[in-house]
Amino acid sequence: MTPAAPPTRRPGGRTARIRAQVLDAVRAELGEHGYDGLTMDAVAARAGVHRATVYRRWGDVGGLLADVLDAAGDDDWQPPDTASLKGDLAALNHEIQAALTAQPPIVAALIAASFRSEKADHAQRRLWEDRYARCEIIVSRAVRRGELPPRTDARRLLIAATAPLYHQLVLLRTPPDPHLPDHAARTAALAASAGAFADDQGG
Amino acid sequence: MTPAAPPTRRPGGRTARIRAQVLDAVRAELGEHGYDGLTMDAVAARAGVHRATVYRRWGDVGGLLADVLDAAGDDDWQPPDTASLKGDLAALNHEIQAALTAQPPIVAALIAASFRSEKADHAQRRLWEDRYARCEIIVSRAVRRGELPPRTDARRLLIAATAPLYHQLVLLRTPPDPHLPDHAARTAALAASAGAFADDQGG
Structure with a gap:
């Protein structure tokens, strides 16, 4: 049930790599500063990605958060099986x-x-x-x-x-x-x- | 369990009356605009109370909300008694x-x-x-x-x-x-x- 999965392997090319870097940065900023301290610029800086790229692709902080949540669901998690x-x-x-x-x-x-x-x-x-x-x-x-x-x-x-x-x-x-x-x-x-x-x- | 009780009777003098007016205004503003639209000035205007009074007594929006919640608990609510x-x-x-x-x-x-x-x-x-x-x-x-x-x-x-x-x-x-x-x-x-x-x- 963990919404925020740990950083996953990074298949794919540059686009996938940038997404992984940005989402890692969102999680880190959110964990350190909470929603109030989360800014597009801080995420871009932490991810080492151009600000323009972050704005173009995610639009705003809400877009970043939504993508973190969507990424968390994009896994193969299954509920525990303990036989009872x-x-x-x-x-x-x-x-x-x-x-x-x-x-x-x-x-x-x-x-x-x-x-x-x-x-x-x-x-x-x-x-x-x-x-x-x-x-x-x-x-x-x-x-x-x-x-x-x-x-x-x-x-x-x-x-x-x-x-x-x-x-x-x-x-x-x-x-x-x-x-x-x-x-x-x-x-x-x-x-x-x-x-x-x-x-x-x-x- | 209702946190926001309906407006109650208004005993006491001017201080109690001002509090009742202000808290009614907070509830009304909150109901209409949510947290994002809640401002000290709108509350003061709606309550018909001087801005300075609202700032002095409640400090900020958080203070207003806390007082609404505290007022909601200041009642004689009891849980239902249905005999089972x-x-x-x-x-x-x-x-x-x-x-x-x-x-x-x-x-x-x-x-x-x-x-x-x-x-x-x-x-x-x-x-x-x-x-x-x-x-x-x-x-x-x-x-x-x-x-x-x-x-x-x-x-x-x-x-x-x-x-x-x-x-x-x-x-x-x-x-x-x-x-x-x-x-x-x-x-x-x-x-x-x-x-x-x-x-x-x-x-």
């Missing part, structure tokens, strides 16, 4: 908690930026949608193992399992609770086994 | 969903502003802390009725019940799901009855 629903959700939650509390706080800064920039907002929502869609395999595996009823609402279950982490860390901004990833996973798995997310329970 | 855990959580969630989707979007704008202004951040956290503390009576009533084990972790249960609404509406920004308030309440109540929030289950 509770284990998969717990491992997923540990990844989320690690990303949200990482230093420098790039993921947290990107989420905060999504309240400021419409382009970042759209890109952040695309990324979350993509991540949650990939995570649905956690639920279909659990159904296949007979852990869950066949018509379980995967998205609702995944939201229930992961929402407490986002709520505590992003909105309530309480110190990270090391037990919460496991606890929220266990709670959601327990409710799911009891049929709380079976489709015919809507409403 | 599931009913109380559902009624609470309906209040939260209504506040987060209200037009004009004052509550949503205040949450967004808490990512921009340190003063608003602190005030928003104080308000949430106060609201969740008041909601703990939902859990103690359920324990008294024998619906829950005596040593249930009230805060964790309340977070689990309410987090999906905040996650969907504030972070994922998906359209409001009319079933979610009831569903998230029922899921949390089900897990709670199964002992998911019993204190000895930590970790």
